Amino acid sequence: MTEIHRKTLDEVTALYHRPLLDLIHEASSIHRANHDANEMQMCTLLSIKTGGCTEDCGYCSQSLHNKAELDKEILMKTDDVLEQARKAKESGSTRFCMGAAWPRVLDGKAFDRVCDMVKGVSDMGLEACCTLGMLTEAQAKRLKDAGLSAYNHNLDTSREFYDKVITTRSYDERLETIENVVKAGINVCCGGILGLGEKEEDRISLLHTLSNMNPQPESVPINMLVPVKGTPMEDNARLDIFEWIRCIAVARILMPKTMVRLSAGRLEISKEAQALAFLAGANAIFTGEKLLTTPNPEKDADYGLLAELGIKPRAPFKEEQAA
Ligand code: SAM
Ligand code: DTB
Ligand code: SF4
Numbered sequence: 001m002t003e004i005h006r007k008t009l010d011e012v013t014a015l016y017h018r019p020l021l022d023l024i025h026e027a028s029s030i031h032r033a034n035h036d037a038n039e040m041q042m043c044t045l046l047s048i049k050t051g052g053c054t055e056d057c058g059y060c061s062q063s064l065h066n067k068a069e070l071d072k073e074i075l076m077k078t079d080d081v082l083e084q085a086r087k088a089k090e091s092g093s094t095r096f097c098m099g100a101a102w103p104r105v106l107d108g109k110a111f112d113r114v115c116d117m118v119k120g121v122s123d124m125g126l127e128a129c130c131t132l133g134m135l136t137e138a139q140a141k142r143l144k145d146a147g148l149s150a151y152n153h154n155l156d157t158s159r160e161f162y163d164k165v166i167t168t169r170s171y172d173e174r175l176e177t178i179e180n181v182v183k184a185g186i187n188v189c190c191g192g193i194l195g196l197g198e199k200e201e202d203r204i205s206l207l208h209t210l211s212n213m214n215p216q217p218e219s220v221p222i223n224m225l226v227p228v229k230g231t232p233m234e235d236n237a238r239l240d241i242f243e244w245i246r247c248i249a250v251a252r253i254l255m256p257k258t259m260v261r262l263s264a265g266r267l268e269i270s271k272e273a274q275a276l277a278f279l280a281g282a283n284a285i286f287t288g289e290k291l292l293t294t295p296n297p298e299k300d301a302d303y304g305l306l307a308e309l310g311i312k313p314r315a316p317f318k319e320e321q322a323a
Contacts, residue, residue: 004216004256012208016200016250020242024280027249031281034256039314040306041095041259041284043129044088047292048117049075049100049110055133056168057156059193061228061293062101068230070293075100075110082120088288089126091299092313095284096121097129097152099292103169104134111139115146122147129189134169134177140184150187150218153177158205161198178213187218191261194247195225195239203247211254219284220251220258224265226294241273245280252281259284267297271305278309 007015015023031037051072056065085096098117105111114132121128130143131152140151156162159171181188190213192206210220224244227234251260261284262277274282287302289295306313 006212007208007254009205009208012211012250012254013201013204015253016204016207016246020246020249023246023249023253024276027252027281028279030256031252031283035283036314037278037283038309038311039283040278040311041261041314042093042302043095043097043261043284043286044084044091044093044288045097045099045286045291046076046081046084046088047073047101047290048081048098048114049073049102050293051101053101053103054168055103055166057166058232059165059196059225059228060231063231066228066231068228075113078113078116078120081117082124085121085124085126089124091287092303093126093287094314095127095129095149097131097150097286099131099152100133102133105132105136105139107139111142115142118143118146118148122149131189134173135180137180137183140180140186144184144186148186150189151181152189152219152221153181154191154193154221154223155206155209156192157196157198158202159209160205161196161202165196182215188213188215189219189221189261190217191219191221191223191263193223193225193264194244195236195265196233197236200243203243207247207250207254210251216255217258219261220255221261221263222248222251222282223263224269226264226267226291228294238268241269244269245273245276248277248282249280261285264291264294267295271308274305275309278311283314 051062051070053062061068061070088096118128127149129150162171260282262282287299
C-alpha cells in the first residue's frame, strides 16, 4: 500500500506538467500497488427526481435557469426505484446511485421516502449512494442509519473558476455539506467536470483541493462535460482527450486508494482512450444506457470492452470485507 503524502499547489502543478507517458506509468504502478488492476466497479445511476432545480449550474439540463428540453418528473415511488435497483443488480452493478435535482434536502415526506429507498437498496446487498444537493449533519446521519454507503457531492471545478459556472451557491457551501457527510460516517464521492471552459490551472487547483481533503474522497468522479442544448455550455469546445487522461493519472497518483470513477461523457470517448484511462488508474464506471438525463454507452458495449481487456466486475463492499 502506498503512503499518502499531501502535496502543495506548486507540487501538484509540477506533477501535472510531467510528460504524459511518465504520468501514466507512475499512476499505473500506484494503481497496481493499491487495487486489483483487472477489476472495475460497475455502478448504475437513476434520476429519482428530474428537472426543475433552482440552482443555476451552467452545464445542467435540470436547472430552471437553462432552456434544455427535458421531461420533468416528480419524486419516484419507492417500489419503482427498488425495481430499477433489482434490475441494476441483475445486470451486474454493485453500486446504485440515486440522484435528485434538488438544491438541498428539506425534511419532510420526500426525504422520508428517499431514506426508505436507501434502506431498500442497501438491504438488497447493493452499495447505496445518493446525490441530493446540500445536506445538514442530521440529515446525513439519517441517511447513514438507513444504510447509505456514499454521498456524491461534486466541487465541479476550482474555487477560482466556480462563479463562472454557478452563482446560486458557493464553494464553501459545497465543502460544508461534504463535512456533514464525513461527520455522519458516510463515504464521500466528490469530483468535478472537465471541459467547462476552465484553464489548466483550474484543473490543477481542483485536483489539489480534492487530494487535500481529510479523509481523501473514497470516490472521485471525473465527468467530461456533456454539452446539453439550451445550456450556456452547449457550444463549449471539447477538451483534448490527453488532457482527460492526464487528469485521471494525476488523480490516481495523488489519491492512491480512491476509486477513480469515469462518469459523464464516456459515450463520446473511444474504447482505446478508455483503456488508457483504465491503465492510468480509473477503476469505476457507470453502466446502463442513461446517466441522469443524458445517454451513456449501452451495457453490451461496456461489458464487451471489459471482456476484451480481461477486466472483471468488482464485488460489493470489498473494502469492508477486507478490513
Ligand atoms: N443536484 C445535485 C447536485 O448538484 O449535487 C445532484 C445531481 S447533479 C446532476 C450531479 C453531478 O452531475 C453534478 O455535480 C455535475 O458534476 C454532474 N453533471 C451534471 N450535468 C452534467 C453534464 N452536462 N456534463 C457532465 N457532468 C454533469
Ligand atoms: C457524477 O459526478 N456524475 C454522475 C453522478 N455523479 C451523479 C452524474 C452525471 C450526470 C450527467 C448529466 C446527466 O445525465 O444529466
Ligand atoms: Fe440542480 Fe444539481 Fe443540476 Fe445544479 S447540478 S442545476 S444543483 S440538479
